Amino acid sequence: xxxxxxxxxxxxxxxxxxxTVRRRIFIFSFIFIVSIIAIIPVFHGLEKAIxxxxxxxxxxxxxxxxxxxxxxxxxxxxxxxxxLPVLNLALFLVVVLAFLESxxxxxxxxxxxxxx
Numbered sequence: 001x002x003x004x005x006x007x008x009x010x011x012x013x014x015x016x017x018x019x020t021v022r023r024r025i026f027i028f029s030f031i032f033i034v035s036i037i038a039i040i041p042v043f044h045g046l047e048k049a050i051x052x053x054x055x056x057x058x059x060x061x062x063x064x065x066x067x068x069x070x071x072x073x074x075x076x077x078x079x080x081x082x083x084l085p086v087l088n089l090a091l092f093l094v095v096v097l098a099f100l101e102s103x104x105x106x107x108x109x110x111x112x113x114x115x116x
């Protein structure tokens with residue numbers, strides 16, 4: 001009788017865990033889909049902001065006028081930092097991080113479901 005009770009309680013505990021894992025899979029699947037949809041327009045926004053800010057023109061000076069860049073490296077570094085589109089870059093990195101984290105948690109939760 002005691003073994004039956006322990007088996008039933010163990011099964012109830014496993015079902016609660018599986019329900020929690022299923023909810024997490026639903027949530028992280030949603031985040032995964034949203035991040036995939038968002039990554040393309042966010043990347044295009046970052047690309048446009050980089051080209052509009054002139055960041056690439058400043059960066060190309062390293063290859064064309066290296067001696068001048070090294071002479072005035074402090075001013076050059078400040079110019080690079082000022083022309084860097086920080087908000088667009090941060091938004092892009094947030095979307096990429098959400099994508100990668102959702103993949104990590106989805107794989108972990110799917111492993112849990114497959115092993116039980």
